[in-house]
Amino acid sequence: MRLKISAPQLFATVSLLLILGVAVSIGITQSSFYKNAIIERDARTVQDLVQALVTGRQSEGQLSVTDLEEYDTDRAQARLDQSFRGLTNVMGRARIKVFNRDGTIAWSDEPRLIGSPATRHTQDLARALRGEVRAILFDPEGAPKNPLDVFPASPLIEFYVPFSLAGGEPPGATSGALALYRSSDDLTDTIAKGQNLLWAMEGVGGLILFAALYGLFRRVYYGKRKAESQFARLSAEHTRLMQLERLSAMGQMVSEVAHQLNNPLVGVINLTELAQRELHNPERMKELLAEVRKAGADCRRFVQSMLVLNKVARAEPQLIDMARLVHDTIAFFQQSLGGEPRITMEATQGPVMVEVDPVLIRNALFNLIHNAAQADPAGHVTVTLVLEECAGVPRCSISVSDCGPGLALEVQNRLFTPFFTTRAGGTGLGLSIAKHIAVLHSGSIRAENKREGGARFVISLPLHA
Template sequence: MVAVGALFLIAYQYEEKARQHDLATSVRAAERLFKLQIDNDAARLHAALCPISRDDTVANEFQSKDRGALLAQVDPLFKRLRERHRVTHFYFLDANRRVVLRVHEPGIQGDIIDRATTLQAAQTGREAQGIELGPLGTLTLRAVKPWRRNGKLIGYLELGEEIGHVGEEIHHALGVDLMVTVNRRFLPPDDSTASPSDGDDYVIYSNTLDEIPPGIVGQLGNGQAGALGNASKYGEKSLYTAVLPLSDAAGREIGNIVVVRDVTRLQAGFRESLTAAALLSLLAGALVFGLFYAILDRVERDYRRQRQMETQFARLSTEHQRIVQIEKLSEVGRTISEIAHQINNPLVGVVNMAQLAEREADDPVRVRELLADIRQAGTDSHAFLQRMLTFTKVSRFERAPTEVTALIAETITLFQQSTDRQPVIQSELPSPPLVLDIDPVLIRHALFNLLSNATQVGPEDGTIRVLLVPKSDDEHRRGWSLEVHDQGPGLPDEIREKLFTPFFTTQPNGTGLGLAVVQHVAMLHDGRASGSNRPGGGAVFALWIPEHTVNADGAT
């Protein structure tokens, strides 16, 4: 009898452990799927904001504060997003977070948005997203994107969707019910969203249950967030309940996510298994081993069921990772194009100087000069490649006290030796030589690109002027402007608006990356790049960088 009782106890423990593990797995799967759904929806909202932020027409109407034209431009898009993707909120905010246009409520404007997601985007300068509680008690997933134009922050774009649909999707995917509640202390005293099923301390935001059992109401009233409850009877049903915390974008625990699973069949199967085990144990001790293996088989089936559920979850995660990988590959393609553009220019110079060295092999002094220039071009190209290989650290660059006048003169010489056309290049540089704290490799690349563009648009016997002049920016910061004046046809308005757009070019064999690289170099130096027409014809391109004083030790 002792052996039979021990076998029965072992069977009970295994069955109970498998049941609890199965229930806990359901709760964890629901929690993970809730977070994954929120992350996927946030990624979709950010993806919708990207083309809006790149639309020059929308940007022009926004900056001109023409609310009527802006609304007419974006309202059809908002309606499509609302119909297809459940988007309920669409904001245009200026750089001070003041509402320029609520597309979903055009009549309300001028207020300042101080939600956690908006503040996070303003403080970090990066995209932000998260769940936030609205003034009317609605839970809204918000995605905020800083809006920059020509490197300058002009405002913020925000899309939002209410998250009531998430519970239904989890219900259909996992077969569990989901109820989302909000603590009353986060709602206004005169909240109008209350219903008879709400409690004293909470309001039910969304619910997939046809009727809320009293046992669940009691758990919510006790505030047992994070606890896994036991099965409770409700009529003929056995319900298993788990209460999980719900946090907003600011990290506040504003309510609960209640996961409810109908375990009636699981409980019945559990009781039937125990009854069968007891009968079999009493009938014959010889059947103990058979019962033991049967229980192990059930444990294995539970394990397979758990693995199937985890596989389903992993499939969703893999799809999300695939989308992210596609975006990364797109960025890699752009980077490869830029590398090819940047390396080609000095390589042409290296080939031309090597050919010149072959022709002047009898002049050792001249050959050494050409070899020194070749070595410098190779060193610069190697340094640029090393920096591009560490793509994730592209924003880091190497400042060093550099004699800018000598750097400009060397770059002009290298350019003249690397091009078939021989324009006259006049330089006007400050005297005595100027030393600035810059990245010499990047400045050389930027000037090389500007000289290349000036040569392409000007006449073969034209003159290019290179100036380095002191100039202050709009914020009255002292700095220096490296200017290249050409004798080309100038810049029409439609071209000037797209000058620094990557891959935009007016040249048949151009890549559209030269001026984009110049702008990137300017931004890394906390400066700016610009292009304008000269009064007497032609154009002038300027790379302005702030002045960093260099002391005797080479520090700034």
């Protein structure tokens, strides 16, 4: 069975491991730095003590470079003993050795070591004689045994500090080095306490960082989950509302279709009943059958309009010259109506290339021109084609203006509603189809009243689909 891990649990595990790794690496680095800093501090303290001691003795004329070089004389030993004997009071002291520049022990609290090069760390001594301060932690238990140089069994720290005496060559050069061996118990205890404090601070800091990051992640994660849940719920609600709206629109359309077909069908039924009673009157029969034919023609025209509305949902755009399409549509309309009313076309010079479905655009434009002609049959219709830019997008606008009575406010609000019409015998689908065609081409259509009278319908289309 696969173990499922949630995103917060995965984040907690990964972040905790990362913080632990960083805290451990920083803790190791800081612990090492702290240990070295404490040891170096003690070494500098010993150096300052030794330098102050020899400087004071030299200023009193009680110590010189010669005493280090001629250490085997009684006078030199007496002066060296008086100079360095005070260091034997250092807490935890285990051994003191004073080396001259040759690396030979000129004085020690263990007289048997005087005159020998006895030291376990010759390289550190050499570096001290070159002016460096050295400090070494070591355990005498594991060191080679020297019967003349016996140490206690506890761990020690060994300081090698240089000192200078006036009169040396060259001036200011290191005159010798002092090695001080002392118990490291106090020092290691101080280091351990400091390191424990550092680790505790690292741990507390890491936990605070983890808690802050995890808390932030939880807020962001569950906030996102909540937002996604709300968005999904809103999407579902929106989808449901859209479905209800579609069903409502479909129901309204079915109702309108039924109404539009019912009226002529009722007339057909009534006319046929009348025709049955007038079988003996052929002339009356002809009149009634003519009315039946007219009602059937109305039904056919309505069904054809519905079929056109269905075809609007499918467009096959191609690059065409819109100026030519408008010109051809006007010419076709005038031929179909015998040249009335008078139609004027105003367009920019040259071709206007637009990516549209020419059949659908011609249908929409024909409907607008037809409506304008019916608004004022004896008037004048103007079709204008212009190029403009809207929100940085180049567009082509086709406006159809008439000189009729204009549009009432209550009519403007319902102009593009399917089946809405103010004209007797109209289907109410022409403007609705025109709007669908415009929207299908990512365009728009609007209706407005002109200041000088009449109405204007404007189709705005982007130059490229």
